[in-house]
Amino acid sequence: MWSVRGVCETSYPGDDAVCDHHGQRLSLFCLDDLLPVCCECVPVHTHDGHRVYPVEEAVKDCRGELETLISLLQQGVLKCAVIKHTSESVFHHIQGQAEQTEKQIKEEFEKLHLFLREEEEARRAALREEEEEKRERMKEKCSEVEEMMEFISDTMTQIERGLELDDVDFQEMYQDTVKRIWKCQTKPEKFLGSLIDLPEHVGNLRFKVWEKMLEEASHSSVTLDSNTASASLTVSPGLNRVLYSPMQCPSLPNVPERFHPYSSVLGSELILSGRRSWIVDVTDSTNWTLGVAEVSIKRKETYEACPEAGLWTISLRDDQYYAMTSPCERLDLGELRPRRIGMCVDWESGSVCFTDSDCDTHLYTFSQTFSKPLLPYFESICSEKPMILLQNRVSVIIQEEEVAGDDKDNYNHTKVLHLNGN
Template structure:
């Protein structure tokens, strides 16, 4: 018997089939793939023997070794960047932890300052209350004494009048000769006793004097202990080499007089100026006219003016309008307008150096004007179209003198009601329209 053995034909190897060793093989030659697509960064399905770079339609290929080296170099660069990230994150973490501790310190210090300020107000109000009550009691004592004296005087007059009546009645009972002899004296005495006593219209306590508009008059008097400062320094923006007073109205190098109440030991966050010893005001202006005076005294180094909030704070910059600052300053005995290049301000030889510099900002006119406040002498004026809020700018490295914002006077205006024009009828509001409040 013949036995027929049927041997299955080997299946064709498809391109991309993996060999037992797990190596991608070329479907044509069986060699390992050695070309890669430059577009998709994946191995092609052919080797160097079957194809060459650029033979695939629509794709470009190159040797896998070259592609792998380029990719490995790119990945290594990313790895180096990633290795730097934890250090940067660690710095941010430390800054956040330091900020959290400083926030606690700031909160305690701010609360203490608020209590101190209110205690001063309470002391003033208590003293004012005691003084006004003492005035009332003094008036009470004076008028009670006067009323008592008046009462005693009336008792004497009543007694005198009673005696006069008795004397007259006695004289009327006398004979005609005696009556006529005493008539002239009696009639003069009668006229004198018939005069009415003067009435006093100031016998009671003057209540309106003590109570009328009391709170307003006390508030008006509080201006003596509650000065108004047009600018407050923002301690969060001040350089760590500076210190701000408790009232946020003076700034100077640490250790200057008066003793600073805001030692800036907070973390070096993005708000704080470094390396320059500078600080910004707490509020910006966008429209209208604003003015403040800064006492520079005999400080040998200072810069004053305005700046955008976006001014660089953590790196060096040139103080000029191009950098978002409009300032004047004193450097090495020379007064300059901080421009690019800087412009020296002319000073008369016999003129005293400015001790109080006035900064006047007219946002609508686009002007920042500097002048000597004591002599009312112009120093310099910047002209610019401002597009963002302007913040007061302070800078000093003088250790002997600090910069102080001066308070401004407050004037209370009482509105006077003008009589309506008789020639024109008064305006009326219809029931459908609500009057403006």
């Protein structure tokens, strides 16, 4: 057997290299063991059945193979350099994302803090106003009572003096005295609601403030995932607007989830069951594609926007509306030019329905049995107007349900959030 040292020393033997076992010239090369052998080595058990060929050809082939490997390794180095550059870009982008997101969170919470401070001050001012009003009314009431007490005291003094008068004088003062006594018997008017209205100020206080806060809040059924946005798209900080720009942003890292070359972006809400609906404002946008896509949609390759590629969309191209089937189907909308496109996905029934939400006009419906998770899909090459995801106002309705048991006065209060479409 060849030792490791022997293999290294005889991998490319010269004319005088001979076999240690048979003394024959090493004129052959065993492909299975990658060792030079002599003619006597081939028939023996060690190399029996192995593939062998002349050593001169083997050396030539091995040199060529190593040259090919060097080329592959060089390509590997280049790929590693690209990955390293992308990783460094992602590293710096993450830092920028974190700083921007932290700033945005701080601004949003500052708005909430400002709202709470203003609400607190308004409620404290209302309390002070009620306090001043009721204290003033109590002062007036106290003054009235003091005047009544003084009047009664004077009347009592007059009666005591009148009792000591003779009959003639007594009769003269009697009539006036009786009238004064009748006036004294008039009781001071009771002041209903004289105390601070505590239920008005602190009853369900947190809920009332929260309910009022909802008037300032809005909710989006779908938000954009800016990490998937093509470098030619600009997504707003609120993740509800997207605008196409012919000049691509060079600072965005080319991560796997980002679309290229298409100017597309996905929503962040995964659709796996139930119904999900949203509305997109496309007013004055001249080139767009809207719908849903399978989560596994290709991000770095070209594809046909059709159900076979995992896309269920409608599109506006060259002032014509299309359902992106295979082949695409032109939609005859007449004079209708939808400004707000409503989309509704029903996972169980396998439908994707598009409507003009302003006039509730049906545009197109795809019917499909879904097998993979879906995500909202947006594409635009219009640089003049953005596509806008419309938000909903939130309202609260409290439903009362009677609690089972002997106490019929007990009710279970259920708070139900309702999203009111714009």
